[in-house]
Amino acid sequence: MAGTAPPTAVWSNWAGNQHGTATAVLRPTSVAEVAEAIRAAATTGDRIRVVGSGHSFTGIAVTDGQRMELTELDGGTNVDTERRLVTVPAGMTLRALNDLLAAHGLALPNLGDIDAQTVAGAISTGTHGTGAAYGCLSTFVAALTLVTGAGEVLRCSAEEHPDVFAAARVGLGALGVLVEVTLRCVDAFVLLAHERPARLRAVLDDLPALVDAHDHVEFYWFPYTDRVQVKTNDRVPADDRPLSRLRGWLDDDFLSNTVFAGACRLGRAVPALAPGISAVSARALTERRYTGRSDRVFCTPRRVRFVEMEYALPRDALPTALDALRRIVDRLPFKVLFPVEVRFTAADDIWLSHGYGRDSAYLAIHQYVGMPYEPYLRAFEEVATELGGRPHWGKLHYRDAASLAPAYPRFADFLALRARLDPDRVLTNPHLARLLGP
Numbered sequence: 001m002a003g004t005a006p007p008t009a010v011w012s013n014w015a016g017n018q019h020g021t022a023t024a025v026l027r028p029t030s031v032a033e034v035a036e037a038i039r040a041a042a043t044t045g046d047r048i049r050v051v052g053s054g055h056s057f058t059g060i061a062v063t064d065g066q067r068m069e070l071t072e073l074d075g076g077t078n079v080d081t082e083r084r085l086v087t088v089p090a091g092m093t094l095r096a097l098n099d100l101l102a103a104h105g106l107a108l109p110n111l112g113d114i115d116a117q118t119v120a121g122a123i124s125t126g127t128h129g130t131g132a133a134y135g136c137l138s139t140f141v142a143a144l145t146l147v148t149g150a151g152e153v154l155r156c157s158a159e160e161h162p163d164v165f166a167a168a169r170v171g172l173g174a175l176g177v178l179v180e181v182t183l184r185c186v187d188a189f190v191l192l193a194h195e196r197p198a199r200l201r202a203v204l205d206d207l208p209a210l211v212d213a214h215d216h217v218e219f220y221w222f223p224y225t226d227r228v229q230v231k232t233n234d235r236v237p238a239d240d241r242p243l244s245r246l247r248g249w250l251d252d253d254f255l256s257n258t259v260f261a262g263a264c265r266l267g268r269a270v271p272a273l274a275p276g277i278s279a280v281s282a283r284a285l286t287e288r289r290y291t292g293r294s295d296r297v298f299c300t301p302r303r304v305r306f307v308e309m310e311y312a313l314p315r316d317a318l319p320t321a322l323d324a325l326r327r328i329v330d331r332l333p334f335k336v337l338f339p340v341e342v343r344f345t346a347a348d349d350i351w352l353s354h355g356y357g358r359d360s361a362y363l364a365i366h367q368y369v370g371m372p373y374e375p376y377l378r379a380f381e382e383v384a385t386e387l388g389g390r391p392h393w394g395k396l397h398y399r400d401a402a403s404l405a406p407a408y409p410r411f412a413d414f415l416a417l418r419a420r421l422d423p424d425r426v427l428t429n430p431h432l433a434r435l436l437g438p
């Protein structure tokens, strides 16, 4: 096995709130080596956790055993332009995938806010973008190859091992190591982005019409204000309104990252200024329209570090959740420095997908690093749980197996499959033991 590092390989995630020291770092170069490592761990009673880009906020990727990284895994890519199918190594980043697809005149139908995640990491936690007609990224998966916790290599699709396919598309890394993924793509497309300030009440009053009228809708609510920034993205035939490089850098990098980071640092140092900072941030965002390649419009750089909780709610529960959230924010003994993001997705049939069986509204709450956050997250979680909410697997939450089981109709089936595919629990860690049981 190539690249086995010293046994004290420390690791932390993007947000810097999760840390772990692995007993060894495994960088397999072939599927056979992945299977061999898993079988060896089963024999010695060791554990392995595979990591992607470390962009989850929870301890889901942290290992108390060996850490596996797929950066050296030998695996080619195959782009079938006729059938619009792409097969890639599971450890490829979304950014690399987007560039590969663009070179072949293809694109993913939808994306989240960033493209730094690996394909396997993104689908394993149910990563999503926004769009009432679009499911999470896992819904684009047409087939996958998994090395199970028993070291068996399974190719899964709707036809082959359909039960594994239904579960492993949002598998939390609990069923096996994904080594290859085939994704359904669409012809490359251009998006027209429209961003505009609005009042929260007006947006909520008009919400069903707004969500139906556009391909992709999201909005950001600024705490302590009634202001939101609405963003819509729609498919258009021509890229005839591109942002100049300077304007793109100014808006998406300088204002959204550099200036915002300064504002957050000020708010952290002098919390009483936070409501004023929120109001100024909301007013600073003006209206703009521009066109661009789909992935470049969907994804923007995020350099200001934060922690996040996100809940998928039944869509009609959104106004109630937002009302409760406003009251929570006002009552907190500390201030909130980050806007709240609201997005929408379509129902799907993946067992542990947040969107299983229902259309969702996603509500994401954030806090700047170094600020207190737990009472904020816990208070919101109580409201979201009561409304039937499902926590994003990659974002902070405090739920356990007993509280998650009623939220997912196929939870027991997932546990039974896990018992079959990873009988020795080679692929578990303390976080998964909380979510799924020992």
Ligand SMILES: Cc1cc2nc3c(=O)[nH]c(=O)nc-3n(C[C@H](O)[C@H](O)[C@H](O)COP(=O)(O)OP(=O)(O)OC[C@H]3O[C@@H](n4cnc5c(N)ncnc54)[C@H](O)[C@@H]3O)c2cc1C
Binding pocket: 014, 015, 049, 050, 051, 052, 053, 054, 055, 056, 057, 060, 061, 070, 090, 091, 111, 112, 113, 114, 116, 117, 118, 119, 120, 121, 122, 123, 124, 125, 126, 127, 128, 129, 172, 173, 174, 176, 177, 178, 179, 302, 392, 393, 394, 395
């Ligand atoms: C700045 C930022 C922006 C974000 N934006 C969004 C967004 O817009 N929408 C959204 O839904 N989420 C978003 N997220 C969350 C992020 O998409 C998820 O947490 C995602 O899982 C991270 O992917 P990763 O490659 O970093 O995986 P990691 O965090 O490293 O791992 C996540 C899980 O995947 C498992 N895993 C990784 N590789 C494999 C494999 N080969 N086989 C089996 N299991 C594997 C790990 O064991 C772990 O359980 C964001 C996160 C950050 C930090």
